[in-house]
Amino acid sequence: QRVGFAIVGLGELSAEELIPAARTSEHAYVAALVTSERDKGEAFALALGLTPQDVYTYEEYDRLGERDDVEAVYIVLPNSMHREYVERAARAGKHVLCEKPLGMDAGDAQAIVDACARAGVQLMTAYRCQYTPQHWAARRAVQGGKLGKVKLLDSIHVQVQDDPEAWRLKRELAGGGPLPDVGIYSLNTIRFVTGREPEWVFATQHQPQGDPRFAEVEESVSFMLGFEDGVVANCLTSYGALTTSTLRVLGEEGTVLMDPAFPYQGVKLTVEDEAGKFEPSFGSHDQFAQEFDHFAQRVRDGQRPWTPGEEGVQDHVVMDAIYESARSGQVVRLKKVEGKDAFR
């Protein structure tokens, strides 16, 4: 039996990606919607074959606890709201799929993990790229030794943010600028593809004076991740330049390039090794449907999801260190987290 989800927040991602993806999911379906605008919710409900009784306002959110058919919630709200809505869902006994970044910082994200652990519900961070065949093929090429010893990496994820009123530019709602919004993809994918954790970070950031968009958050961050054996990754993230997303892994005997690396569709992978250059093709797939399916299956079998809450916390630990480095101008060393299984 498919797992019923309540979609919490009917913004752009829910409307354009998640609700259409849920329709094609094998193991999940949308059973309820949570929104501030009842009319909008009811229009979506009608299109999904749901009734007005399946639409809840934020004030009515806790009443989802009365709905046995809603087994999970998908939190798709501004970052500062994740914690409250995860905690309330966990108290109601619902499993939680939560958008990235998991929280506002490492402490906030850890509180989210703890709330779900206390309530005995599953928690998954919605890292869609880790449900993408191109990213898995890149990981296999890197970890399977195709490139020889990995030496260097670089990644860019930038996009223009031109609305000064957007919640993404308000520190209290977003927690930061492009780093937790799009730079997180470079960080998370480098950790995923290499299976390694950074030992130190070094960063600079730029916050232009007089541009109302960047009164509260940075426009761009340039960060370096240092791994054992002198392996280094250089990353750029910004809200000030035309959409670009790339990731490159340079080894002694080959390279992996993803360009574009992080779009919803059409990730392009090129692997070059001693045998030549390959651009493997992948059938059409929907990252979001695969993400729904993965979590729904974990809800059913009780196994830990591939991208649990702890993965979200780990990225916050590194991002907190990146901001600290940008502020202090110093290299910041990271401690290995005891008992973590992120070295997969």
Ligand code: NAD
């Ligand atoms: P959005 O602005 O389009 O939607 C936000 C939703 O939250 C809206 O329904 C809005 O009504 C509601 N909301 C409630 N209180 C609000 C407030 N004070 N200010 C603004 N909105 C408020 O945002 P989005 O792009 O859908 O992002 C939501 C979450 O999804 C964020 O955590 C974001 O990082 C994440 N996201 C992930 C991806 C991805 O590829 N995985 C892509 C986009 C967004």
